Amino acid sequence: MKGAGYYSKATGGAKDVIDHGKSLVLGAIEAIGQTDNTRPFTMSDMGCADGGTSLDMVGEALCAIRARWPERPIQMVYTDLPRNDFSQLFQMVHGLTDVESYIGTVDNLYVMASATSFHQAMFAPATLDLGFSATASHYISDRPCQISDHVHMVGASGEERRAYEEQGRRDWETFLRRRSDELAADGRLVLFNFGIDEEGRYLGHTGGVSMFETFNEIWEQFRDEGHITGEEYLATNFPQCYRTVEQFTDPLTDKGSDVYASGLRLDHVETRVVRCPYERDFTENHRDADRFALEYIPTLRSWSETSFAAGLSADRAPEERQRILDAYYTACEERVRQSPEGHAMDYVHIYLVLRKD
Amino acid sequence: MKGAGYYSKATGGAKDVIDHGKSLVLGAIEAIGQTDNTRPFTMSDMGCADGGTSLDMVGEALCAIRARWPERPIQMVYTDLPRNDFSQLFQMVHGLTDVESYIGTVDNLYVMASATSFHQAMFAPATLDLGFSATASHYISDRPCQISDHVHMVGASGEERRAYEEQGRRDWETFLRRRSDELAADGRLVLFNFGIDEEGRYLGHTGGVSMFETFNEIWEQFRDEGHITGEEYLATNFPQCYRTVEQFTDPLTDKGSDVYASGLRLDHVETRVVRCPYERDFTENHRDADRFALEYIPTLRSWSETSFAAGLSADRAPEERQRILDAYYTACEERVRQSPEGHAMDYVHIYLVLRKD
Numbered sequence: 001m002k003g004a005g006y007y008s009k010a011t012g013g014a015k016d017v018i019d020h021g022k023s024l025v026l027g028a029i030e031a032i033g034q035t036d037n038t039r040p041f042t043m044s045d046m047g048c049a050d051g052g053t054s055l056d057m058v059g060e061a062l063c064a065i066r067a068r069w070p071e072r073p074i075q076m077v078y079t080d081l082p083r084n085d086f087s088q089l090f091q092m093v094h095g096l097t098d099v100e101s102y103i104g105t106v107d108n109l110y111v112m113a114s115a116t117s118f119h120q121a122m123f124a125p126a127t128l129d130l131g132f133s134a135t136a137s138h139y140i141s142d143r144p145c146q147i148s149d150h151v152h153m154v155g156a157s158g159e160e161r162r163a164y165e166e167q168g169r170r171d172w173e174t175f176l177r178r179r180s181d182e183l184a185a186d187g188r189l190v191l192f193n194f195g196i197d198e199e200g201r202y203l204g205h206t207g208g209v210s211m212f213e214t215f216n217e218i219w220e221q222f223r224d225e226g227h228i229t230g231e232e233y234l235a236t237n238f239p240q241c242y243r244t245v246e247q248f249t250d251p252l253t254d255k256g257s258d259v260y261a262s263g264l265r266l267d268h269v270e271t272r273v274v275r276c277p278y279e280r281d282f283t284e285n286h287r288d289a290d291r292f293a294l295e296y297i298p299t300l301r302s303w304s305e306t307s308f309a310a311g312l313s314a315d316r317a318p319e320e321r322q323r324i325l326d327a328y329y330t331a332c333e334e335r336v337r338q339s340p341e342g343h344a345m346d347y348v349h350i351y352l353v354l355r356k357d
Numbered sequence: 358m359k360g361a362g363y364y365s366k367a368t369g370g371a372k373d374v375i376d377h378g379k380s381l382v383l384g385a386i387e388a389i390g391q392t393d394n395t396r397p398f399t400m401s402d403m404g405c406a407d408g409g410t411s412l413d414m415v416g417e418a419l420c421a422i423r424a425r426w427p428e429r430p431i432q433m434v435y436t437d438l439p440r441n442d443f444s445q446l447f448q449m450v451h452g453l454t455d456v457e458s459y460i461g462t463v464d465n466l467y468v469m470a471s472a473t474s475f476h477q478a479m480f481a482p483a484t485l486d487l488g489f490s491a492t493a494s495h496y497i498s499d500r501p502c503q504i505s506d507h508v509h510m511v512g513a514s515g516e517e518r519r520a521y522e523e524q525g526r527r528d529w530e531t532f533l534r535r536r537s538d539e540l541a542a543d544g545r546l547v548l549f550n551f552g553i554d555e556e557g558r559y560l561g562h563t564g565g566v567s568m569f570e571t572f573n574e575i576w577e578q579f580r581d582e583g584h585i586t587g588e589e590y591l592a593t594n595f596p597q598c599y600r601t602v603e604q605f606t607d608p609l610t611d612k613g614s615d616v617y618a619s620g621l622r623l624d625h626v627e628t629r630v631v632r633c634p635y636e637r638d639f640t641e642n643h644r645d646a647d648r649f650a651l652e653y654i655p656t657l658r659s660w661s662e663t664s665f666a667a668g669l670s671a672d673r674a675p676e677e678r679q680r681i682l683d684a685y686y687t688a689c690e691e692r693v694r695q696s697p698e699g700h701a702m703d704y705v706h707i708y709l710v711l712r713k714d
Contacts, residue, residue, distance in 0.1 A: 039396075040481040073481030073484075077469065082444065082448045082451045082453055083444060083448065084444065085444060086444050086447065086470065087439065087440060087441065087443050087444065090439040090472035091439045091440065091472075093472075094439045094472055096439055108478075108481070110473070110478075110479065110481055111471065111472070112434065112469040112470060112471045113443065113469060113470045113472075114468065114469045115450075115451055115468070115470075116451075116467070121465075121467075123467060124430030124432065124465070124467055125430065
């Protein structure tokens, strides 16, 4: 928890992904039939972090909801895990930071937060009208095994790879079943999920230097040079699964699945690559390798540091752990500084719009 | 924001107040008629801080609600201001701290938080079934004026006293009107409010040394000795109004009032004094003045420090402000240490149970 908008400031690209996908959200609102007006309309952002990346999109969506249902109360529920900085989220949404918020522009609006995991039931049955989630569902509920020669499942093979894919399959089906129960009739889910596209591309792996290979090489080097132990290297595994388009859509198209039986339907699927803003700025604008390294690595660090920290032995003192992590990201920076070409955290998302029959 | 359960650990007495009043909450749940089962049952704790003082009561209340409506989804909504430590609240409620939580003991339960002020609309109309609030409604929405010779309205007189009472009256009526709109038919409010009882007693003013007089005397001394300026002394005013029983009940019994017209009714009113646990421990148990001072002052500091800090000039550096505040509470401790007899933060509450017709 770094606070003070650290996450959203370090993740300009994640905001681009959401802003570019706005029309899918607005289209979903248009497509919802005139449902029960006696109930508040409930929208959620599931896995919201500090709320900064979705703030503009949510503001537009709430205006569109208000326009369609002029008299209906609206509940906007932000969700993330209990250790998330909800105070920062609320301060941003309530207009107490330097970021412009939608608060005050939509009447009869009730903003809330939930710290229940999206692997669990988060809403009362049939009360969710529009569920949104971006760049969150790749977090799995448990690490199924250690990966012997990599830090992320995209670099795993054989049984280890299959174990992560199986965990990812079960968590995705659970996510869909829970949300299906929570959705009101004709409700919508709009999900921008990290995944592997038709050409095998995924986050930071779009033709140039592969980001997770860089992560793994430098962590291996830290092991080989004795900065971390072999056990710590093995224990470092991102609790994530990047799914393919088919893995995302299978439960929605297989008429024998529980998800299909629950009434959840696939309205739309597409994949998009959103270019890394730091790489673009370097390539097209400043060509300053130092600046690129100093701007680019913090965006990686913002979401990866907890996974590297989790691999370190609990016997190490907090300052020692922090020293190792600082040295690690300094080494990542050095790698980019010395050979900047090809480094890029391009975002690869599978965009889904789902409907509850 | 001190985090890590600071508020609830420093406020054992506030938890006593809630625990002693449990039967009023459970009675209110019993008294609610069988209302619309198709809607989730919504309970709230308004002005919850880190949720620690109400945790046991809320757990019992949720069990009682579940027993009365075995199939009904329950929403538990905690509310406080945006700068509240909601992460600490969620970690405590979700069982991630050393405090035992009710989470997992009640099925079909959805815990949420709101950072909307209780002076505003917090819930969609007619969706609140049981609103609870303890030791919070004395915070007024604005300071109406400076108090020339005191830090708190209980020490103010004349026009200044009347200005605070008038602000308190308007905020209380707004609170009741908003909650009345939000309450479902036959819903209940159970409110344990700081106030002034029939014998003129209020927080820390129950016959011994008057706590707010001590606060004021030492702050005056800080002014006279030049630690703070005259402007800073004047600018230090707790944004609070302690109301009398009549001031609390007037809008509920005056048939011409907006509150009465909205259908809100007084079911029950009583006053209670809950003895200061630190003074009791000193008097009946250890008789150690040093220990009393060191245990007693932090409970005062936990809720009063922001008001003294707000009086200090914005031109002072943060470290200087902190140094003054540290010195102030050290002086308070010294006062208790040298003459411990009579110091006590006894809690004086007006207990109200209200019903929406």
